[in-house]
Amino acid sequence: MGGSGISRMNELCLEANIEEPRVKESGDFFDIEFMRPKISKKEILNIEEHNIFPTDCD
Numbered sequence: 001m002g003g004s005g006i007s008r009m010n011e012l013c014l015e016a017n018i019e020e021p022r023v024k025e026s027g028d029f030f031d032i033e034f035m036r037p038k039i040s041k042k043e044i045l046n047i048e049e050h051n052i053f054p055t056d057c058d
Contacts, residue, residue, distance in 0.1 A: 018036075
């Protein structure tokens with residue numbers, strides 16, 4: 001078993017409804033850029049409504 005694991009990363013991102021990471025070859029290495037999940041305005045408002053922020057916790 002071997003490989004870079006890129007296909008597994010792609011699978012996991014798709015399962016989590018996140019865009020596949022961008023992969024760039026950089027010499028002998030790869031640069032991998034992961035995208036943030038896209039959330040709707042409704043979800044943002046719901047978060048604000050429930051004060052789910054680290055600074056709001058005791």
